[in-house]
Amino acid sequence: MKKILITRKLIKESEEKASKTFKSIFNSNDEIYSQSKVIEMSKGCDGILTSLTDKMDQETINKLPDSIKIISNFAVGFGNIDLEAAKKKGIAVTNTPEVLSNATAEIGILLILGACRRAAEGIESARQGGWKWSADYLIGKQLTGTRLGILGMGRIGQKIAKIAKSLGMIIHYHNRSKLNDDKEDGATYHDNIKSLFSVSDVLSICCPATKETENMINKETVEYFPKGAIITNVARGDIVEDEALIDALNRRKIYAVGLDVYKNEPNLNPGYLKIKTAFVLPHLGSATKDTRVAMANLAIDNIDEFFKTGNCKNKVN
Ligand code: GLV
Numbered sequence: 001m002k003k004i005l006i007t008r009k010l011i012k013e014s015e016e017k018a019s020k021t022f023k024s025i026f027n028s029n030d031e032i033y034s035q036s037k038v039i040e041m042s043k044g045c046d047g048i049l050t051s052l053t054d055k056m057d058q059e060t061i062n063k064l065p066d067s068i069k070i071i072s073n074f075a076v077g078f079g080n081i082d083l084e085a086a087k088k089k090g091i092a093v094t095n096t097p098e099v100l101s102n103a104t105a106e107i108g109i110l111l112i113l114g115a116c117r118r119a120a121e122g123i124e125s126a127r128q129g130g131w132k133w134s135a136d137y138l139i140g141k142q143l144t145g146t147r148l149g150i151l152g153m154g155r156i157g158q159k160i161a162k163i164a165k166s167l168g169m170i171i172h173y174h175n176r177s178k179l180n181d182d183k184e185d186g187a188t189y190h191d192n193i194k195s196l197f198s199v200s201d202v203l204s205i206c207c208p209a210t211k212e213t214e215n216m217i218n219k220e221t222v223e224y225f226p227k228g229a230i231i232t233n234v235a236r237g238d239i240v241e242d243e244a245l246i247d248a249l250n251r252r253k254i255y256a257v258g259l260d261v262y263k264n265e266p267n268l269n270p271g272y273l274k275i276k277t278a279f280v281l282p283h284l285g286s287a288t289k290d291t292r293v294a295m296a297n298l299a300i301d302n303i304d305e306f307f308k309t310g311n312c313k314n315k316v317n
Contacts, residue, residue: 151174259280
């Protein structure tokens with residue numbers, strides 16, 4: 001049996017599956033291991049099942065024991081892992097696509113609704129009491145007839161587009177390449193972000209965090225949006241330059257945000273917390289039991305497939 005370090009506690013069913021499949025080292029306290037602890041604990045192991053809280057940078061990867069042949073990330077995103085460094089060291093990296101698309105798209109829609117309909121202020125008022133209904137109380141932005149820009153029309157982006165369309169939104173998107181008619185499903189393609197942002201009453205960020213997408217929302221690009229636009233992010237915090245977005249919110253250039261992901265999680269930029277129209281969630285995209293079990297099962301299957309066949313369909317490097 002292969003020996004696998006599992007860096008974070010998984011749901012019980014998943015740990016049972018891991019026990020049957022590998023000689024598994026579990027983290028029963030769910031402590032977040034330092035990089036040096038991951039290196040230390042992986043001694044004698046064949047692979048590591050990581051989570052997005054593990055920073056597997058070049059230095060960490062270079063110090064891993066030579067016995068490590070696979071890093072299976074328990075996430076669709078893999079911005080926490082230096083793919084090139086892993087490749088150079090002969091380590092395969094895998095992710096868990098598709099199984100979390102529905103759950104993440106649901107949170108994507110919640111962010112759009114929460115930001116457009118002023119849920120953060122509504123929750124605060126309902127909890128405080130003393131609010132008074134009136135014809136113009138907490139007036140929000142209606143989704144019907146509003147243009148939704150999707151940055152990154154992959155699996156999650158397409159699901160968000162489908163639900164948003166059923167709510168009466170008009171879909172625009174930017175991707176590296178135009179999708180076929182079937183996947184596009186009536187959405188309008190923009191071959192550059194300036195063109196997309198300029199028609200986005202609401203933006204949903206769904207693209208992976210890469211060198212190209214890092215800080216794509218910045219001082220210059222926030223100006224491309226119509227005044228009073230809404231920006232939501234269900235992907236990764238690295239895509240947003242927080243200072244630029246917070247400044248645009250304070251100036252009312254951007255009316256509201258709906259955010260589930262941040263740079264330096266869990267320490268989101270405190271500037272967001274001072275803004276009433278910021279609807280913020282603590283990285284809940286894939287947080288349903290069925291989805292987390294499906295993700296863990298896939299992360300385990302990826303390791304199993306890799307050791308049985310020498311390859312894996314979800315290998316990303
Ligand atoms: C969650 O954020 C993931 O990438 O799976």
